[in-house]
Amino acid sequence: MAQQVIGQQSIQLQTPVSILSGASIVGKKEGEGPLGDVFDMVGDDPMFGTNSWEEAESTLQKETAALAIAKAGLEKWQIRMIYAGDLLAQSVASSFGIADFQIPVYGLYGACSTMGEALSLGAMAVAGGYAEHVLSVTSSHFGSAEKEFRFPLSYGNQRPLSATWTVTGSGACVLGESGGNAQIVGLTTGKIVDYGLKDSQNMGACMAPAACDTIYQNFMDFNRMPEDYDRIVTGDLGEVGQRILWDLLMEKGYDIRKQHMDCGLEIYDGKTQDTHSGGSGCGCAASVFASYILPKVEKGEWKRVLFVPTGALLSKVSFNEGKSVPGIAHGVVLESIEKGAE
Amino acid sequence: MAQQVIGQQSIQLQTPVSILSGASIVGKKEGEGPLGDVFDMVGDDPMFGTNSWEEAESTLQKETAALAIAKAGLEKWQIRMIYAGDLLAQSVASSFGIADFQIPVYGLYGACSTMGEALSLGAMAVAGGYAEHVLSVTSSHFGSAEKEFRFPLSYGNQRPLSATWTVTGSGACVLGESGGNAQIVGLTTGKIVDYGLKDSQNMGACMAPAACDTIYQNFMDFNRMPEDYDRIVTGDLGEVGQRILWDLLMEKGYDIRKQHMDCGLEIYDGKTQDTHSGGSGCGCAASVFASYILPKVEKGEWKRVLFVPTGALLSKVSFNEGKSVPGIAHGVVLESIEKGAE
Numbered sequence: 001m002a003q004q005v006i007g008q009q010s011i012q013l014q015t016p017v018s019i020l021s022g023a024s025i026v027g028k029k030e031g032e033g034p035l036g037d038v039f040d041m042v043g044d045d046p047m048f049g050t051n052s053w054e055e056a057e058s059t060l061q062k063e064t065a066a067l068a069i070a071k072a073g074l075e076k077w078q079i080r081m082i083y084a085g086d087l088l089a090q091s092v093a094s095s096f097g098i099a100d101f102q103i104p105v106y107g108l109y110g111a112c113s114t115m116g117e118a119l120s121l122g123a124m125a126v127a128g129g130y131a132e133h134v135l136s137v138t139s140s141h142f143g144s145a146e147k148e149f150r151f152p153l154s155y156g157n158q159r160p161l162s163a164t165w166t167v168t169g170s171g172a173c174v175l176g177e178s179g180g181n182a183q184i185v186g187l188t189t190g191k192i193v194d195y196g197l198k199d200s201q202n203m204g205a206c207m208a209p210a211a212c213d214t215i216y217q218n219f220m221d222f223n224r225m226p227e228d229y230d231r232i233v234t235g236d237l238g239e240v241g242q243r244i245l246w247d248l249l250m251e252k253g254y255d256i257r258k259q260h261m262d263c264g265l266e267i268y269d270g271k272t273q274d275t276h277s278g279g280s281g282c283g284c285a286a287s288v289f290a291s292y293i294l295p296k297v298e299k300g301e302w303k304r305v306l307f308v309p310t311g312a313l314l315s316k317v318s319f320n321e322g323k324s325v326p327g328i329a330h331g332v333v334l335e336s337i338e339k340g341a342e
Numbered sequence: 343m344a345q346q347v348i349g350q351q352s353i354q355l356q357t358p359v360s361i362l363s364g365a366s367i368v369g370k371k372e373g374e375g376p377l378g379d380v381f382d383m384v385g386d387d388p389m390f391g392t393n394s395w396e397e398a399e400s401t402l403q404k405e406t407a408a409l410a411i412a413k414a415g416l417e418k419w420q421i422r423m424i425y426a427g428d429l430l431a432q433s434v435a436s437s438f439g440i441a442d443f444q445i446p447v448y449g450l451y452g453a454c455s456t457m458g459e460a461l462s463l464g465a466m467a468v469a470g471g472y473a474e475h476v477l478s479v480t481s482s483h484f485g486s487a488e489k490e491f492r493f494p495l496s497y498g499n500q501r502p503l504s505a506t507w508t509v510t511g512s513g514a515c516v517l518g519e520s521g522g523n524a525q526i527v528g529l530t531t532g533k534i535v536d537y538g539l540k541d542s543q544n545m546g547a548c549m550a551p552a553a554c555d556t557i558y559q560n561f562m563d564f565n566r567m568p569e570d571y572d573r574i575v576t577g578d579l580g581e582v583g584q585r586i587l588w589d590l591l592m593e594k595g596y597d598i599r600k601q602h603m604d605c606g607l608e609i610y611d612g613k614t615q616d617t618h619s620g621g622s623g624c625g626c627a628a629s630v631f632a633s634y635i636l637p638k639v640e641k642g643e644w645k646r647v648l649f650v651p652t653g654a655l656l657s658k659v660s661f662n663e664g665k666s667v668p669g670i671a672h673g674v675v676l677e678s679i680e681k682g683a684e
Contacts, residue, residue, distance in 0.1 A: 004471045005422065009446045011472050052663050080347065081531055089431030089490075090657035091451045092665075095534060099668055104351045104531035106459055107655075107670075109433045109449040117448055121463060128470030129346045130353050148431075148659075189423055189446035192437060313449075315432035317490075321394050323434075326441055328449075 004127075007221025011187040016335070017123040018180040019173050019298075020133070022290030023068035025060055027142065027168030030279075030287070033268045038291045039169075040067055046143060046168065053143030054093060057086065060283075061097035061139035061170045068135060068172035068290070079103050079174070080131035083122045085114035086139050087166075087282050088148055089315070093139055103135070111311030112207075112236050113190065114138045115171060115286040116330030119307075122175045123184040123332070132177055139170035140281030149200065149316060162202035164238045164264055164280035165273075171286025173294070181298035181337050188218040188331035192313065196324045200314055203325065204241020204264075204277055207310040210327030211237060212248040214308055218331045219254065226256045230302035233293055234329070235285030235309030236264035238278030263288035263309075285309035293334075300336040307332045346469075349563025353529040358677070359465040360522040361515050361640075362475070364632030365410035367402055369484065369510030372621075372629070375610045380633045381511075382409055388485060388510065395485030396435060399428065402625075403439035403481035403512045410477060410514035410632070421445050421516070422473035425464045427456035428481050429508075429624050430490055431657070435481055445477070453653030454549075454578050455532065456480045457513060457628040458672030461649075464517045465526040465674070474519055481512035482623030491542065491658060504544035506580045506606055506622035507615075513628025515636070523640035523679045530560040530673035534655065538666045542656055545667065546583020546606075546619055549652035552669030553579060554590040556650055560673045561596065568598045572644035575635055576671070577627030577651030578606035580620030605630035605651075627651035635676075642678040649674045 006012040024039045031042030041063075048059040061084070069076060082101065085108035086093035094107060110117040118136035125131045143153060145166040151157045175184070193210040200206075211234050219225065226232065237245055242262050249256055263285045264278030289307060296302045310329040319325075348354040366381045373384030383405075390398040390405075403426070411418060424443065427450035428435035436449060452459040460478035467473045485495055487508040493499045517526070535552040542548075553576050561567065568574065579587055584604050591598055605627045606620030631649060638644045652671040661667075 003474075005473065009422070014471075054659060054663060054665075080351070085451070087432075088657065089659060090429075090453065090655065092655065092657045092660045095655035095668055095670075096660070096665065099534035099536055102533050104533050105670065106463065106531065107451040109427070109451045111432065121448060124470055124472055125466060128466055128472070129356075130466055130470075131347065132345075189448065191444050191446050192441035194441055313432065313434065313437035315430065315434045317396060317431060318434045318438070321396060323396075323438065326437055328437075328447065 009189050009217055010221035013127045013185055015127045016183040016185045017126045018176050018178055019182045019294060020176045020180045021068050021071035021174045022294040023064050023071055024171045024287040024291040025064045026287050030167055030169050030267055033273060035267055035292055053141055057093040057139050057141035057144045058097035061093060061137060064170035064172045065098055065135055065137045068174050072174035074133060076101050079133050079135050081125060082135045083108055083118040084137050085109055087145050110328055111313055112280055112282055113309045113311030113328050113330050114282045115289060116309040116332055119332045120187045120330050126175050126177055134175050135172060137172035138282040138286040140166055140283035142166045142168045145281055159276055160201045161276050162240045164203060164236060164277045165275040166281040167267060167279045167284035169283035169287035171290035173290055182294055182334055183337055184332055185335050186333035188214050188221060190214045190328045190330045192326045192328050194324050194326035198324050200319050200325060202240060203312040204238040205244055206312045206325040207327035208237055208241040208244035210329040211245050211308055211310045214329040214331045216252055218306060226254055226259050229259050229304050229306045231261050232256050232259045232306045234262045236280035237262050237310060238264045240277050297334050297336050300338050303336050305334045307334060351531050351559050352563035355469045355527055357469045358525040358527045359468045360518050360520055361524045361636060362518045362522045363410050363413035363516045364636040365406050365413055366513045366629040366633040367406045368629050372509055372511050372609055375615060377609055377634055395483055399435040399481050399483035399486045400439035403435060403479060406512035406514045407440055407477055407479045410516050414516035416475060418443050421475050421477050423467060424477045425450055425460040426479050427451055427460060429487050452670055453655055454622055454624055455651045455653030455670050455672050456624045457631060458651040458674055461674045462529045462672050468517050468519055476517050477514060479514035480624040480628045482508055482625035484508045484510045487623055501618055502543045503618050504582045506545060506578060506619045507617035508623040509609060509621040509626035511625035511629035513632035515632060524636055524676055525679055526674055527677050528675035530556050532556045532670045532672045534668045534670050536666050536668035540666050542661050542667060544582060545654040546580040547586055548654045548667035549669035550579055550583040550586035552671040553587050553650055553652045556671040556673045558594055560648060568596055568601050571601050571646050571648045573603050574598050574601045574648045576604045578622035579604045579652060580606045582619050639676050639678045642680050645678050647676045649676060
């Protein structure tokens with residue numbers, strides 16, 4: 001088997017993997033934001049017709065996955081494996097979301113970086129000849145996540161300005177051996193990076209060092225500069241995390257301000273939507289990727305993009321026990337098919 | 343890229359992946375069980391020198407991972423990626439366990455099936471040319487898991503006879519392109535199987551249908567009979583789950599009683615150790631695999647083994663909301679190197 005590794009922690013796929021479809025479904029608040037028009041569906045009912053926030057998230061994820069499969073022109077049985085994750089304890093949103101599909105599943109946990117992990121492992125499976133088609137999907141729900149990490153919604157606690165707002169949304173992509181107009185050509189697997197920060201209401205600051213680490217390593221491994229990418233897209237650093245990321249990379253000699261974009265800053269209008277530092281959650285990067293980033297690459301408006309969703313690796317228990325909040329970020333290099341053919 | 347798929351949900355690796363080492367560390371109770379002599383280390387202190395059950399589990403996982411790397415004769419920097427998971431909410435035992443290694447990480451969640459998932463994805467990475475060496479590791483701890491899923495230990499609740507006892511233990515394997523005396527030659531990725539059972543104190547019954555599904559599919563995909571395996575090893579079905587698995591497979595025309603073994607039944611002496619139905623937890627299958635199953639294959643005593651750890655996909659929240667407990671099982675086909683060369 002020919003080696004596909006490059007540099008210290010990256011993979012250069014010898015056979016690029018096609019992204020055949022991207023689908024997104026979000027909640028009402030996300031539908032009212034700046035990207036409201038690009039999502040495939042906006043659910044007016046935050047319960048998505050169910051009786052609990054967790055069931056709501058499962059339904060959201062299931063519908064998004066089904067939509068991605070349909071948009072790829074495929075049937076469920078043509079998907080060989082699903083790579084799925086969410087934010088909830090024991091990833092139950094995914095387990096109950098996709099069980100009905102009766103497709104083999106690898107459950108993932110990378111906090112809000114999970115879509116990067118799901119696309120990475122999915123691409124490795126397709127490029128390795130282990131599957132003709134795979135589905136990568138993640139989700140989050142404001143109701144289920146607030147309850148999991150902070151307080152019950154009815155408690156109505158105040159939120160500091162550095163806090164982010166968990167996106168109610170799901171994004172799914174079907175990856176395949178050929179077809180489509182965008183492809184995954186490289187990966188940079190993230191390390192766990194811990195600067196010792198402990199504020200779960202400032203996750204941008206906790207995750208920025210991990211984003212810096214992965215982006216820097218991507219530049220090193222592929223021997224690239226920021227301008228080699230049309231966009232460098234983080235997941236949910238928000239305003240605070242974005243500034244820290246810029247500063248950290250500047251210290252290493254890289255100015256990414258022209259190329260950088262953060263899904264958490266795109267999805268809400270912070271001024272009018274009271275979302276403080278921005279959006280977050282597994283569904284943030286995933287829904288913005290599927291509905292906004294991917295189409296730009298498919299159309300060739302952006303020839304090459306580095307997508308780097310970031311995750312904060314905390315739990316209620318680790319927080320209550322006074323542990324720090326380590327971060328992780330997984331990098332996925334996308335190219336428009338035209339670019340790949342050059 | 344040549345296709346490596348076989349049947350409906352299996353992979354036949356064109357390049358088998360070597361298992362270079364297996365390491366296990368367990369707690370005192372496990373050390374007093376029938377397998378006490380085969381584990382690499384037994385910790386007398388259930389806190390493993392830390393201040394919380396969660397830190398104890400992280401330390402346990404870290405030490406086991408380090409031991410596996412050392413036993414493979416490698417240094418940390420030679421491990422390209424880690425595939426890791428545990429049972430805790432947001433997989434925090436893994437996040438805090440292996441952060442210090444500064445090795446790229448893919449976080450996994452498959453409940454007690456996670457070692458099967460970690461070995462599967464790790465083998466796919468090595469066989470695909472994405473890494474020369476990877477580490478697969480999982481852990482569980484009686485103290486951290488009881489608190490997560492049931493009650494604080496100090497509550498001293500009674501346990502029904504169908505309940506299993508969470509193993510304090512961790513198992514880790516280093517996979518590589520060549521070397522070693524055992525290899526991974528095939529995989530059967532599990533589907534989520536839900537028979538609607540809701541009793542979290544009878545997880546064997548919840549997981550048995552998933553084990554049946556994966557084992558049956560493995561027979562179909564590879565066109566094999568039970569006697570084509572020297573052992574078929576499930577993770578932690580325990581006494582109740584084992585009987586259900588036998589019955590379910592018998593209904594499909596397969597009698598696996600001669601080949602079947604369950605890690606949860608091997609690790610404790612149910613008669614004297616008060617462990618009811620058997621052992622369970624991510625660390626059960628992983629530690630028994632690394633210390634007992636793998637050496638048998640390495641020595642050629644067992645030529646071909648199907649290792650099928652089983653997971654129960656519940657959380658405290660899903661249980662309290664009255665949801666069922668779906669199961670999943672990932673199959674890994676191992677062969678002794680002699681067998682592979684025949």
